[in-house]
Amino acid sequence: MSKQGSCSGKKARFADLVKGVRPLHSDHSNRTEDNTPKPSALPLETMKDHGRVLEESLDTSLEFEDMQPGDSLSFRNDRVRKNAFRKLKKGQYSIGAELDLHGLTIAEAKLALVDFIQSSREKNIRCVRIIHGKGHGSSNRGPKLKPMVNRWLQKREEILAFCSARPVDGGTGAVYVLLKSLN
Template identity: 45%
Template structure:
């Protein structure tokens, strides 16, 4: 079957018949699909808020403060070889947080923000400088015990220990975090 080509007369007749026709300006029959919001880790946010609240209501008493003793925390199941490397300062420090001059609440917020940023950037080994307390009113390491307490509550913390003297000694810690 071949297509029939309209004659010149038929084409003119068609153009005359549709010359006043204009497209309709109607609303579309269906709305475009709405973009779904990006997923938020709501449960993790709730968990972190609960930990923050717990950290605030668990005061550190002066008699619990250490004075120059080393800190050491290791989660069950962590390889001894890895802990040994951490304690010797043999793991590359990928990020650092210095808490000098901060009050307890400011330091807590800084630690939480730092850990969140480390997790987002897949950082594995960091150093946190909490100080030796020489600048505090009691001349004691106030933030040291706080940091010790806060970090043990965080699931992403695998281990931490006091740093080597060259990296701050008992005024700083090396911290090993879970990957991703």
């Protein structure tokens, strides 16, 4: 059988199969409702934070501070009393939440930190611990996340104070952070 004869035979069979078929009317009555849940809206402040993080992560002018693994971090807002800061340094505040930034890139760490601070404040947590690491895995250029965490925390208005943790809580590879309440 020739190629043309085979093709016309297939066409004839197909025409025979669909001879009683009529087109559907387009009244859309057979459509189902879309009941998939819509994503919840992000709070405006969270969206602003993500925008700032993205903006900062695209900034190529970031320079790493000359910081060594054993260097301590310390910051106190003027609104924090000295005795409250002393108490923070001694680890006398109850840690309400913890964030471990090990293994994250700088951009990932910034997003995680912003989200963590926001969610901690929403839960009325006043003191948290952030583990940034000492930078032993950062080749011989010193720590990468530690100086960035130091800079990020100092820039955030909801941070009242922070300091390196006691050795039992991570030492110079972690910080205690005192958060401003939402009220």
